Amino acid sequence: MRQDAVRNRRHLVAAARRVFGRDGLDSGVEAVAKQAGVGTGTLYRHFPSKDDLIAALLEDLSDEVLASAQSALDHRDGSGIWEFMQATGAIQADSQGLLGLLWREGRRPERVAAIREIIAELVKDAHRHHTLAAGVSQQDIILILHGLRGVIESAHDGTDEDAWKRYLELATGSLRPRKK
Amino acid sequence: MRQDAVRNRRHLVAAARRVFGRDGLDSGVEAVAKQAGVGTGTLYRHFPSKDDLIAALLEDLSDEVLASAQSALDHRDGSGIWEFMQATGAIQADSQGLLGLLWREGRRPERVAAIREIIAELVKDAHRHHTLAAGVSQQDIILILHGLRGVIESAHDGTDEDAWKRYLELATGSLRPRKK
DNA sequence: ACTCATCCGGAACCGTGACTCCGCTTCCGG
DNA sequence: CCGGAAGCGGAGTCACGGTTCCGGATGAGT
Numbered sequence: 001m002r003q004d005a006v007r008n009r010r011h012l013v014a015a016a017r018r019v020f021g022r023d024g025l026d027s028g029v030e031a032v033a034k035q036a037g038v039g040t041g042t043l044y045r046h047f048p049s050k051d052d053l054i055a056a057l058l059e060d061l062s063d064e065v066l067a068s069a070q071s072a073l074d075h076r077d078g079s080g081i082w083e084f085m086q087a088t089g090a091i092q093a094d095s096q097g098l099l100g101l102l103w104r105e106g107r108r109p110e111r112v113a114a115i116r117e118i119i120a121e122l123v124k125d126a127h128r129h130h131t132l133a134a135g136v137s138q139q140d141i142i143l144i145l146h147g148l149r150g151v152i153e154s155a156h157d158g159t160d161e162d163a164w165k166r167y168l169e170l171a172t173g174s175l176r177p178r179k180k
Numbered sequence: 181m182r183q184d185a186v187r188n189r190r191h192l193v194a195a196a197r198r199v200f201g202r203d204g205l206d207s208g209v210e211a212v213a214k215q216a217g218v219g220t221g222t223l224y225r226h227f228p229s230k231d232d233l234i235a236a237l238l239e240d241l242s243d244e245v246l247a248s249a250q251s252a253l254d255h256r257d258g259s260g261i262w263e264f265m266q267a268t269g270a271i272q273a274d275s276q277g278l279l280g281l282l283w284r285e286g287r288r289p290e291r292v293a294a295i296r297e298i299i300a301e302l303v304k305d306a307h308r309h310h311t312l313a314a315g316v317s318q319q320d321i322i323l324i325l326h327g328l329r330g331v332i333e334s335a336h337d338g339t340d341e342d343a344w345k346r347y348l349e350l351a352t353g354s355l356r357p358r359k360k
Numbered sequence: 361a362c363t364c365a366t367c368c369g370g371a372a373c374c375g376t377g378a379c380t381c382c383g384c385t386t387c388c389g390g
Numbered sequence: 391c392c393g394g395a396a397g398c399g400g401a402g403t404c405a406c407g408g409t410t411c412c413g414g415a416t417g418a419g420t
Contacts, residue, residue, distance in 0.1 A: 004416080038368075041370065042367075147351065150331065182396060218399080225397070
């Protein structure tokens with residue numbers, strides 16, 4: 001593969017992330033191509049369809065999530081679940097909420113399953129070390145993460161870029177075990 | 181205005197709510213017209229553009245929210261804020277997350293302002309009666325509501341229709357004052 | 361430097377979906 | 391009942407955006 005080709009591919013995914021993140025998936029492929037500094041023909045050389053481009057984008061993003069989940073798992077002291085939620089928030093915010101597509105639509109189900117798997121593991125570990133309130137399930141964590149997505153999507157056109165941090169603070173307040 | 185025209189208008193708004201709620205705003209106007217049992221021409225007689233139809237829809241929804249907000253305000257015993265969040269959740273769930281458009285996009289800013297106004301009032305009342313943890317602001321409530329929207333949108337294609345209730349339970353856990 | 365396989369750009373194509381137009385139908389006051 | 395104004399339906403128009411195509415440019419091995 002030629003050097004300029006790999007460079008263009010990278011640029012295209014980055015451009016897609018920027019454009020789709022800013023203006024939504026309804027943005028034209030032409031906007032993405034222009035942002036990447038190439039023509040639409042080039043875009044279609046690398047990705048057979050717009051949907052494939054989006055899939056590549058999500059592949060990238062979910063790689064990041066999986067990586068952070070793995071590193072959170074390494075803790076094994078019950079703090080992993082908190083770290084994971086923070087990291088997910090950061091990635092979600094950085095990608096302007098695009099990561100939510102992975103959840104919301106049926107895209108890349110294996111990835112979603114893998115992430116769920118790890119969350120279950122993190123929850124189990126947290127319970128083992130009593131860093132999570134009793135009765136909180138993996139499903140509850142996922143609920144909070146869906147909420148996190150909603151918050152980030154809303155702040156999107158707004159002013160407060162770090163609102164999601166405050167949100168996590170609030171939302172996780174009731175997940176921590178009762179400090180007596 | 182002729183009777184059948186009034187009826188058709190109502191049917192159109194209801195149909196739009198159903199169709200757009202189920203399949204998203206990208207659904208064609210033809211689907212809405214068919215659902216309402218009329219032709220597209222009729223739709224365009226009542227609403228000059230698709231966007232106007234959506235605006236009418238949101239008008240309806242925000243009417244419901246304002247009404248529930250008003251009735252929550254009547255309590256004046258500090259419980260209004262909780263009732264309001266429950267009611268908003270119910271409306272949001274019923275409309276399949278369409279209500280979120282009011283928030284997310286810049287649509288109908290006066291309505292949004294009015295709702296914010298009432299939330300501020302509810303928060304003030306709650307603090308007066310100490311039914312809300314100190315340091316929780318109107319902005320925090322809105323964050324939780326954004327999260328609520330995210331949860332409902334996600335459950336959308338899923339199985340668990342009542343997930344948002346559990347979410348509210350979790351999310352509001354840390355908003356209540358420390359029961360000592 | 362030469363060559364050719366690979367890659368690039370963007371004009372042209374085509375399907376989709378918002379919107380218009382107009383002949384026909386239906387309501388309703390007299 | 392009758393007349394005509396208001397309303398209806400849906401085929402046709404048009405613009406937009408995803409996709410294709412191909413002549414020209416460009417990288418890389420000899």
